[in-house]
Amino acid sequence: MLAFWRHGYRALPKRLIALALPAALLVAAFLVACTNDQSALLPQQTTGGELAPRVNAIQRASDSEHQRLLTAFGGEYRSPNARAALDEVVQRLAKASEGQIGAYEITILNSPVVNAFALPNGRLYVTRGLLALANDTAEIASVLAHEIAHVTAQHAVERAEKELESALVSQVVSQVLKDPAAGAAVQAGSKLSLARFSRQQELTADQISVRNISRAGYDPYGAGRFLAALGRNTAFRNSGQGQSAEDKRLDILSSHPSTPERVAAVTAGARQIGAPGIGERDAGRWLAAIDGIAYGDDPRDGVVRGKRYLNSALRIAFTAPDGFSLESARDMVIGVSANGNQALRFDSVTLKAGQTLEAYVASGWIDGVETGAVEHLDVAGQPAVITTGKGTDWTFRLAAIQAGGRVYRFILAAKGANDPERPMRAVIESFRALTAPEAQAARPMQIRIVTASAGDTAATMAARMPSLDRAQEVFLVLNGLDRSGPLTAGQRYKIVAE
Structure with missing residues (x-):
């Protein structure tokens, strides 16, 4: 699998990471950054014809990767309008692309992250999060052309062979030479070599994509515009969300060049083709295609609406204490207070047979935390318990609702020694079960296309997105705008609506 945009936006808030630094127990208790995982899978669709040239062993691996991608990225997302627009772009690119190819099969993944992938057998993947970030047909064509370039240039095959070779070398060193440490060092060195090799592949695919979108009749400058949009999106996410230690480790071995480097390279390639203004952009066609697609998290996985969390599959909801911001992650919700001195985590577990709530909270729920007396409560008609906990640098309140x-x-x-009893009481008192109609009514937010009127600004557009935090920044990022000055009357823009 070759990832194009490796920028998931589920990392944890910087303040929560800062909170965890002085206490190792909080790293285990709170800090787990994960991606969306939803099991609802839909049948695959094809554009018809033979897939691109394939290698048998690689094909088998691709089939496995296809299922893994569907599982990891929420299954297939159905949007007939977006799918039709993507198919049209792919067909044009297939005719114009360099190298021997067949037809391609494209899947939209039901994930809010911004990412795209190509498998060696010609399967292409884009997330709905990426679709929402593109602003015209040339931009989305640049993404798909980049992925097609990976296939036609045999990058995926080369990378798979390198990975197999790396694994074999490290296995020989550790088993034949009986030196596991040396084997690990060889493997680490091979990963670094793979990263450099793949980095060159990415730059090569960028250059091929610029030429191909131009031959297909699209604006070759679309690649630079989308990479710039990706940079703005990444900066926006990083300004509100930090990176975990694992994310930082992966950044060191990242196979992708920095966005400014890529923007400069594709812009130079476009200038060799012609001056700005050549080729199709057709923002209207693309915006119409994505009007109404889901934005953000799926309520079946749990979503945050301001201070409120709801999960339509579990049919539960609660509200964060005053001053807290929430973020939904896989199988949990995390939050942090405005001053950074308090942190919240919500998740669920299953009791062992015969285990009581009281025994559970007293059983060493968090390593290194001594719990106090257990208080029994009734929360939304369900049995619950609450207790205190004390760590080296933190004071805890623990609650469990059955x-x-x-x-x-x-x-x-x-x-420190401050007992967070009051905010804990507030959050568990807000906990409740959703009725069947409420759960059914929970829908993802959507991208909506609206026309600007005279006097409209980013601020007035943001006022139409009251459910979003940092709504004005979201508006600017989605529409590829750098400043919040007046908008162009009569022009269409993306907003996020319930």
Whole structure:
């Protein structure tokens, strides 16, 4: 699998990471950054004809990777209008592309992250998060052309062979030479070599894509515009969300060149073709295609609406304490107070047979935290318990609510000796079960295309997105705008609506 945009936006808030630094126990208790995982899979679709040239062993691996991608990225997302627009772009690119190719099969992944992939057998993938970031047909063509370039240039095959060779070398060193440490060092060195090799592949694919979108009749400058949009999106996410230690480790071995370097390279390539203004952009066609697609998290996985969290699959909801911001991650919700001195985690577990709530919270729920007396409560008609905990640098409130065979648990940590009882009481009192109509009514937010009127600004557009935090920044990022000055009357823009 070759990732094009490796920028998932589920990393944790910087303040929460800063909170965890002085206490190792919080790293385990709170800091797990994950991507969306939804099991609803839809049948694959093809554009017809033979797939691109394939290698048998690689094909088998690609089939496995296809299922892994569907599982990891929320299954297939159905949007007939977006799919039709993508198919049209792919068909034009297939005729214009360099190298021997067949037809391509494209899948939209039901994930808000911004990413695209290509498998060696010609399967192409784009997330709905990426679709929302593109602003015209030339930009989305640049993404697809880049992925097609990976296939026609045999990059995926080369990378798979290198990975197999790397694994074999490290295995021989560790087993034949009986030196596991040397084997690990060889493997680490091979990973660094792979990263440099793949980095060159990315630059090569960029250059091929610029030529191909131009031959297909699209604006070759679309590649630079989309990479610039990607840079703005990354900066926006990083300004509100930090990177985990694992993310930083992966950044060191990242196979992708920095965005400014790539923008400069593709812009230079476009200038060799012609001056700006050549080729099709057709913003209207693309915006019409993505009007109404889902934006952000799927309520079946749990979503944050301001301070409120709801999960339509579990049919539960709660509200964060005053001053807290929430973020949904896989299988959990995390939050941090405005001053950075308190942190919240919510998740669920299953009790062992015969285990009581009281025994559970007293059983060493968090390593290194001594719990106090257990208080029994009734929360939304369900049995619950709450207790205190004390760590080296943190004071805890722990609560568990039992609903059927599932136990929902809250962990609220405060720096120092301050007991976070009041915010914990507030959050568990807000916990409730959603009615069937409420759960059914929970829908993802959507991209909506609106026409600017005279006097409209980014601020007035943001006022139409009250459910979003940092709505004005979201508007600017989605529409590829750098400043919040007046908009062009009569021009169409993307907003996010319920």
